[in-house]
Amino acid sequence: MTDPTASKPPYDPLQHLLQIATGYAPAAALYVVVHAGVADHLASGPKTAADLAKATGSNEDALYRLMRLLVSVGIFAEVGPRMFGLTPASELLQKKHPRSVHDLTVFICDPFHFKVYADLEVSLKTGRPAGEKTVGMPVFQYFGSNKEYSEIFNRAMTNLSAAVVPAALEAYDFSTIGTLVDVAGGHGELLMSILRAHPKMRGILMDLDHVVEGAKPRLAGAGLGDRMQAVAGDFFRAVPAGGDAYIMKHIIHDWDDERAGIILRNIHAALGSKGGKVILLEGVIAPGSEPGMGKIMDIEMMAFPGGRERTEQDFRALFSGAGFELVSITPTKSPVCVIEARRNQ
DSSP states (O other): OOOOOSOOOEEEOHHHHHHHHHHHHHHHHHHHHHHHHHHHHHTOOOEHHHHHHHHOOOOOHHHHHHHHHHTTTSSEEEEEEEEEEOOOHHHHTTTTTTOOOHHHHHHHHHHHHHHHHHHHHHHHHHHSSSHHHSSSOOHHHHHHHOHHHHHHHHHHHHHHHHHHHHHHHHHHHOOOHHHHHEETTTTTHHHOOOOOOOOTTTEEEEEOHHOOOHHHHHHHHTTTTTTTEEEOOOTOOOOOOSSSSSESOOOOOSSOOHHHHHHHHHHHHHGGGGEEEEEEEEOOOOOOSSHHHHHHHHHHHHHHHHHOOOHHHHHHHHHHHHHHEEEEEESSSOEEEEEEEOOOO
């Protein structure tokens, strides 16, 4: 038995450095294991590496070694010799889990991400998104022209919505809103969830043509046709008028301050003299040097669309420049906060 009073091993800077330098290895292992559906095969209980290899069409030795690595970082558990089970983290990798992040994990760990990060020096030298070099165009333009990858991205964003929306609904009162406009709302998971929770609210889903087209089957099956409509548009040009509030989940962080300001000013114009509010579901970088997911996502935004994660002061300044006043930042039981700003009269 381990002595709980024993002193911790001394800090080894080389071990620390190498763990960071090889961080791509757990991510790559996670991608192939999730893509193979290992977590789903463990839903009924622990299984041996041999059983998992047979179920997933994998090489047993390779699968065991990949799982051993993922056990070491807390994703799975080795409950017996060469026998694996789920942990609270890997439970979320099951496709049918109510808080599943299967599709989001596949997107974040996929080979496309590795290719973009291989070009990260472009961002270092120029401040421009590395992804533009990787695919030869802005990444959102690439998503629009690549149907297969666009579907991967949209499934990931729907997954993310399903993971964070319940926490936002618990933390923030949406009940005073008559008409809510979801700007760049993807396949509508966020807006549909809010409308279900508030039966008197009406909603407008706005996104690019190809995204709205892909959302139609989900919207048709949602049973919200009398309270919800979908419109195509470009938020750099205009957003639909008629909303009492405009919501965006992980949209403003996609853009630098100049382009984010354009989106917010278009919402300001759409609200008109009656006033109203903007609600953002985004991470907020805390002051100090403590680790935080926001600091990692900040590099994701820099490398892919060219955006950034922001501090409270960053949001305050961004809103002010677009004619809004930051009112509140409400933490949730998820990586996002509910950020509210009201239109200055």
